[in-house]
Amino acid sequence: MNREGILNAVLASSLVLVPLWASLSGEIFAITLATKIAILALAGVGLNIALGQGGLVSLGHAVFFGLGGYAMGVLASHAQDFVPLLEWPFALDGTKSMPVIWITAILASSLAALVIGIISLRTSGVYFIMITLAFGQMFYYFTISWPAYGGEDGLPIYIRNSFPGLNTLVPLQFHFICLALLFAALVFSARLKTSPFGLALNAARQNGERVAASGIRPFDVRLWAFVISGAITGLAGALFADLNRFVSPVMFSWQTSGEIIIFVILGGVGRLFGPVAGAMLFIILEHFLGDFSEYWQIFLGLLLLAVILYSPGGIIGILAGREKSHV
Amino acid sequence: MSESILAVREIMKSFGAVPACRQVSIDLKKDEIHALIGPNGAGKSTLIKQICGDLAPDSGTIHFLGEDVTDLDVAMRARMGLGRSFQISSVISEFTVLQNIVLPILGKNGHVMRFFRPAFANQSCVDFARQVANRVALQDRLSVRAGDLAHGERRRLEIAMALALRPQAFLLDEPMAGMGPEGTKQMTGLLRELRSEAPILLVEHDMDAVFALADRISVLVNGEIIASGTVGEIRNNAQVRLAYLGEEE
Ligand SMILES: Nc1ncnc2c1ncn2[C@@H]1O[C@H](COP(=O)(O)OP(=O)(O)OP(=O)(O)O)[C@@H](O)[C@H]1O
Ligand SMILES: [Mg+2]
Numbered sequence: 001m002n003r004e005g006i007l008n009a010v011l012a013s014s015l016v017l018v019p020l021w022a023s024l025s026g027e028i029f030a031i032t033l034a035t036k037i038a039i040l041a042l043a044g045v046g047l048n049i050a051l052g053q054g055g056l057v058s059l060g061h062a063v064f065f066g067l068g069g070y071a072m073g074v075l076a077s078h079a080q081d082f083v084p085l086l087e088w089p090f091a092l093d094g095t096k097s098m099p100v101i102w103i104t105a106i107l108a109s110s111l112a113a114l115v116i117g118i119i120s121l122r123t124s125g126v127y128f129i130m131i132t133l134a135f136g137q138m139f140y141y142f143t144i145s146w147p148a149y150g151g152e153d154g155l156p157i158y159i160r161n162s163f164p165g166l167n168t169l170v171p172l173q174f175h176f177i178c179l180a181l182l183f184a185a186l187v188f189s190a191r192l193k194t195s196p197f198g199l200a201l202n203a204a205r206q207n208g209e210r211v212a213a214s215g216i217r218p219f220d221v222r223l224w225a226f227v228i229s230g231a232i233t234g235l236a237g238a239l240f241a242d243l244n245r246f247v248s249p250v251m252f253s254w255q256t257s258g259e260i261i262i263f264v265i266l267g268g269v270g271r272l273f274g275p276v277a278g279a280m281l282f283i284i285l286e287h288f289l290g291d292f293s294e295y296w297q298i299f300l301g302l303l304l305l306a307v308i309l310y311s312p313g314g315i316i317g318i319l320a321g322r323e324k325s326h327v
Numbered sequence: 328m329s330e331s332i333l334a335v336r337e338i339m340k341s342f343g344a345v346p347a348c349r350q351v352s353i354d355l356k357k358d359e360i361h362a363l364i365g366p367n368g369a370g371k372s373t374l375i376k377q378i379c380g381d382l383a384p385d386s387g388t389i390h391f392l393g394e395d396v397t398d399l400d401v402a403m404r405a406r407m408g409l410g411r412s413f414q415i416s417s418v419i420s421e422f423t424v425l426q427n428i429v430l431p432i433l434g435k436n437g438h439v440m441r442f443f444r445p446a447f448a449n450q451s452c453v454d455f456a457r458q459v460a461n462r463v464a465l466q467d468r469l470s471v472r473a474g475d476l477a478h479g480e481r482r483r484l485e486i487a488m489a490l491a492l493r494p495q496a497f498l499l500d501e502p503m504a505g506m507g508p509e510g511t512k513q514m515t516g517l518l519r520e521l522r523s524e525a526p527i528l529l530v531e532h533d534m535d536a537v538f539a540l541a542d543r544i545s546v547l548v549n550g551e552i553i554a555s556g557t558v559g560e561i562r563n564n565a566q567v568r569l570a571y572l573g574e575e576e
Binding site for chain 1: 429430431435438440445
């Protein structure tokens, strides 16, 4: 195994072992922290497909994160209030089942990514960043002004949703659900990278003109990458809402988009475990420095600046060196 | 008369008030090398870009393999077998030589929407890519990043990427540009071999190479084809000498 492989294994096993230790020693809060890392890393794994592999700097991934969150919020609130979601043209009840909620979150965010992608992928560079940001703001203000699901105050869900065969109220069990999904997304992302699609996506990031001359439409490749990316971030949104048992418009805010980008850049753009390393560092810093000073984000800013200036490969780049070509 | 693989009819193209193509018609027939020459700014690259779909003509039509492709996009024309090199080398610079060559094979086969199996697990695809690399003498450079190649090698890689499409026609925009005499000689030999694969529409400034390779030559000046004929005819054409070849003496 090369150095990056070892590093990845260390990161992955720490997300397994630390919560196990925490559970044995009754440090419930540490489990919650690890779960938060796993979920935010999952959101970053989604973004990393668009940003790292496709070079698409989306400042609108909060849309997918938020849609995932509200998919959970809307379905679960109808279920907890015993109010049907729809009575016409057919009766549809809410649900407290995680798998159903996840599928809904994935479908909603893919659909949004498809529409947003079709519109925004016609532009590139700063215009792409601004359009994706604008979509994020649209969703943000829409949820603030839409009173049915809590509006600005957000929407609490009183009991965590259920997963067949498990007790999701036990923090360790919920953690392993989230971790399993993160690992699945990482495996998928790794496979994607070396697949024909991944090759075309990486090529389109570098030279769209040449990709087109090779018989491949760069637009199509980017669009599918954006949809896949949005779907994964949407799934993370549903889990995040379940972790907090609360959704609010903040999930749609541009700060959320910015934080997901920070995970990816801190960890290493395009590196498989970059979002994991990035989310881990972010959450740990937030936890410890946040206690120490309200201005912890100044330190974060300095760190981010240092990474961008001195190590474009992020933490993974510092610890594991330059990426090996995947052939 | 042999059939036209490529038939351009009365193409007009202006950039604002600047006309770059005025009623250009040109053919590429089976098994031929058709050279397109003309001074800088004559509109040669603009014509190539319209044939491959980068630019849309203001009016006129382009037929490829008997089909009207005027409204098809670049990728569709490439999949039909229009292999191309750019005036300024255009490769995927972070990719290895082999990855670069695999890309158009995936495009041609329509294998891009495959998300799980590694591209390089497809043995027939990789074998074909190696074969193509052999033909352009890059077999020893397969795992070198395209960005690290020497200029001449990068030029040959572009030819390989066109070859990997199993093309029905080549559009080559100044493949010898920036090459030394040795590189030009090697490229001339390579193009001569490629002719058996598919006909070539060759834009080139190197007159020795053009006269050595071309079956037919068309001369583009100011967006207009002012002469078209065999090497002998063009050499002796007074108008061409005045407008173009005269400058070279
Ligand atoms: N995108 C563009 N916008 C505006 N004008 C353009 C554009 N592309 C080309 N032109 C103009 O069209 C004319 C033809 O340019 P073109 O590049 O086709 O010439 P060329 O024959 O390929 O020249 P060279 O031998 O230098 O490559 C030139 O006057 C050029 O300035
Ligand atoms: Mg030119």
